[in-house]
Amino acid sequence: MRRGVFVVRARARDGFTLIELMVVMVIIVLLAAVGVAIYGNSVQTAKEAALRSDLSDMRRAIDAYYADKQKYPAALDALVTEKYLKNIPKDPITNTVDWQTTMSERDPGNPSAEPGISEVKSNASGTTLDGTPYSEL
Numbered sequence: 001m002r003r004g005v006f007v008v009r010a011r012a013r014d015g016f017t018l019i020e021l022m023v024v025m026v027i028i029v030l031l032a033a034v035g036v037a038i039y040g041n042s043v044q045t046a047k048e049a050a051l052r053s054d055l056s057d058m059r060r061a062i063d064a065y066y067a068d069k070q071k072y073p074a075a076l077d078a079l080v081t082e083k084y085l086k087n088i089p090k091d092p093i094t095n096t097v098d099w100q101t102t103m104s105e106r107d108p109g110n111p112s113a114e115p116g117i118s119e120v121k122s123n124a125s126g127t128t129l130d131g132t133p134y135s136e137l
Contacts, residue, residue, distance in 0.1 A: 041129065044129055045129060047092040047093055048092075048093075048128050048129065050092040051091065051092050051093055051122055051124075051134070051137060052137055054089040054091070054092070055120060055121070055122065055137055057085070057089070058076070058079070058085065058088075058089070058099070058120045059119070059120060061079045061084040061085045062079070062117060062118065062119075062120065064084055065078070065079060065082065065084050066118075071114055071116055072103075072104045072115070072116025072117055072118050073116050073117050074114070074116050074117070075117065076088050076099065076101065076117060076120070091122050091123065091124060093122060093124035093126070093134055094122070094123060094124045096123075098123050099120050099121065099122065099123060100120070100121040100122065100123045100135065101117045101119065101120050101121075102117070102118055102119035102120075102121070103115050103116065103117060103118065104116055104117070104118035121135050121136075121137065122134040122135055122137060123135070
């Protein structure tokens with residue numbers, strides 16, 4: 001008889017208590033929340049890096065165009081037609097091909113040169129993760 005009571009007690013101890021399961025669930029939820037936050041920041045960081053790279057490529061192409069032709073391009077499409085760029089990249093923040101351009105002043109050293117695009121910036125509103133406005137990159 002004594003032996004049967006001991007077996008029942010051993011079976012009652014098998015498994016997890018509700019509190020143990022709740023603690024494990026809370027830990028899993030916390031780890032998932034941290035993972036989602038890190039993923040969101042990494043996606044934003046990648047978009048910002050792509051924006052900086054695209055702006056750098058377009059600015060380099062504008063400078064090369066000016067060095068070759070002694071004038072700035074009239075439109076960004078001229079960089080593509082003259083093969084300085086493969087295509088005009090999409091702004092990774094706005095996901096459009098809408099860029100803010102700055103027209104050059106007339107060059108006093110070269111009065112025959114027509115004004116053209118001398119600077120390109122993002123039209124995205126908001127700021128980067130470090131607080132810099134997208135329009136100032």
